[in-house]
Amino acid sequence: MNLFDARTAFFITGLLYFLMPLVVWQALREQKSDAVKLWCAGGELFGAGLLLISLRGQIPDWVSFELASLFMHLGNTQRIQALRKELGTPMSAPVFAATAAVFWLGYVIARTLVPDGPYHFVWSLLAVGVQCIWISLLAQRIRRNEHIQSAKWLGIAYLPLALVMLVRAIQVLMGSADPGPLVNEYMPLAIALMGVLSSVLGNTGFLGVYVERASRQQIQHAQELARREENARLGRQITRLDRQRAMGMISASLAHELRQPLAGIGLNAECAEQIIRQDHAPASATAPFIAAILHNMRNATDIMNRIQGFIQAKPVEHQRTSLQTVCTNVNHLMGDWLRSEHMALQMQLPPTPLNVQGDPVQLAQILVNLIRNSGQATAGQSSRRITLTLEQQGPQALLHVQDNGPGFDAGALQNNANAFYTTKTDGLGVGLSISRSIAEQHQGSLSLRNAPEGGAIVTLALPLLSL
Numbered sequence: 224m225n226l227f228d229a230r231t232a233f234f235i236t237g238l239l240y241f242l243m244p245l246v247v248w249q250a251l252r253e254q255k256s257d258a259v260k261l262w263c264a265g266g267e268l269f270g271a272g273l274l275l276i277s278l279r280g281q282i283p284d285w286v287s288f289e290l291a292s293l294f295m296h297l298g299n300t301q302r303i304q305a306l307r308k309e310l311g312t313p314m315s316a317p318v319f320a321a322t323a324a325v326f327w328l329g330y331v332i333a334r335t336l337v338p339d340g341p342y343h344f345v346w347s348l349l350a351v352g353v354q355c356i357w358i359s360l361l362a363q364r365i366r367r368n369e370h371i372q373s374a375k376w377l378g379i380a381y382l383p384l385a386l387v388m389l390v391r392a393i394q395v396l397m398g399s400a401d402p403g404p405l406v407n408e409y410m411p412l413a414i415a416l417m418g419v420l421s422s423v424l425g426n427t428g429f430l431g432v433y434v435e436r437a438s439r440q441q442i443q444h445a446q447e448l449a450r451r452e453e454n455a456r457l458g459r460q461i462t463r464l465d466r467q468r469a470m471g472m473i474s475a476s477l478a479h480e481l482r483q484p485l486a487g488i489g490l491n492a493e494c495a496e497q498i499i500r501q502d503h504a505p506a507s508a509t510a511p512f513i514a515a516i517l518h519n520m521r522n523a524t525d526i527m528n529r530i531q532g533f534i535q536a537k538p539v540e541h542q543r544t545s546l547q548t549v550c551t552n553v554n555h556l557m558g559d560w561l562r563s564e565h566m567a568l569q570m571q572l573p574p575t576p577l578n579v580q581g582d583p584v585q586l587a588q589i590l591v592n593l594i595r596n597s598g599q600a601t602a603g604q605s606s607r608r609i610t611l612t613l614e615q616q617g618p619q620a621l622l623h624v625q626d627n628g629p630g631f632d633a634g635a636l637q638n639n640a641n642a643f644y645t646t647k648t649d650g651l652g653v654g655l656s657i658s659r660s661i662a663e664q665h666q667g668s669l670s671l672r673n674a675p676e677g678g679a680i681v682t683l684a685l686p687l688l689s690l
């Protein structure tokens with residue numbers, strides 16, 4: 224075989240067409256989408272068709288003519304379908320079958336009617352030329368839709384082949400060149416050369432589409448991760464700041480509540496000291512005072528722990544939490560602030576314990592935020608009431624914080640506890656949104672409405688733990 228004869232060139236091109244899809248198949252073995260399967264199988268068929276043509280004269284005619292032509296046209300139609308699938312506009316099965324059939328039957332009919340004429344050959348040239356242009360246009364659409372550079376090369380790869388096919392078809396039709404793929408002329412060699420080019424560039428381009436997509440997805444994934452981490456970090460920071468803000472109000476309680484047990488400790492210690500100083504007093508006489516000192520000390524420690532637990536930004540610890548206990552703790556924490564504001568917090572707690580899976584400190588933070596808002600909303604009113612009602616509704620616990628203030632304005636209701644809506648001059652507009660995000664972290668929700676008799680109602684709904 225002479226390297227420069229058309230048969231050899233066809234054989235080499237066919238071999239390459241056959242091998243390149245195997246490389247793509249191997250490289251994309253993780254993907255194996257319908258488009259990849261169609262593209263690779265189509266390439267194999269087209270390559271097989273070229274190999275059969277190169278063996279013309281050495282194998283039966285129907286194999287190197289009709290079967291080879293079927294392989295080529297079906298293969299290219301499959302590759303067209305692969306790109307259409309990539310674009311999300313695949314041909315329906317009947318349209319696909321009809322398209323491949325038209326390409327092939329044109330060839331068969333022309334060869335049957337005029338076996339020695341140039342028409343089946345010209346038909347084949349034109350059909351493959353049209354298929355190449357079709358592939359090229361589809362690739363350009365992929366490039367435009369997804370801005371993938373490799374799709375551009377995939378599109379360019381098939382244009383020179385289409386061009387030489389069309390030129391050769393015209394030459395044969397005009398009688399200036401002999402028909403047939405294996406004649407030793409300049410153009411058949413050019414076709415084989417362009418075939419090599421399109422096979423290498425086209426398959427590399429197709430592979431590149433997937434590689435670009437995968438790396439883009441990786442970048443997007445990394446960006447998404449970074450964004451989520453940043454959001455979580457900011458969220459933690461805002462929650463901590465908000466808790467510190469609430470602390471301003473709670474610190475008054477600290478002083479007030481500690482005053483009582485400390486005074487008790489002092490009083491009982493003085494009594495015990497007097498007894499010790501008496502000459503004949505038995506040591507056991509000091510026992511009740513020492514017990515009272517220990518009791519007061521435990522009280523003081525409890526208070527400090529409660530407040531310390533509220534201040535510290537600990538990682539969220541979900542545990543079985545009694546909502547009654549959360550309400551009572553918040554009442555204690557805010558007791559002095561409420562008194563100083565001349566407000567009464569009425570609590571309506573059911574006797575049956577309502578337990579949820581959650582972080583008691585965070586749940587307390589929601590109530591502190593809501594009570595603080597109610598306090599601010601009712602400021603300046605002669606009578607200020609806040610009601611905290613806990614009830615069970617099916618599998619949920621509902622905690623309503625209601626006040627007798629002016630109620631939410633339209634903007635607040637519309638904003639629906641999203642961040643940065645505030646009507647206060649010193650407001651941050653984050654309290655409700657933090658409360659809502661804590662509720663959501665507990666698989667619950669927070670809803671706002673106005674009571675028909677006036678005043679705001681915020682309802683925290685949380686999924687109950689079974690008993």
Ligand code: ADP
Pocket residue numbers: 592596597600626628629630631632635644645646647649650651652653654655656679
């Ligand atoms: P901030 O308290 O910093 O404004 P919030 O997110 O806690 O932030 O509240 C947002 C807005 O919702 C408030 O500025 C106010 O207009 C409205 N709001 C919240 N609670 C009440 C309430 N109990 N009564 C009336 N309006 C309220």
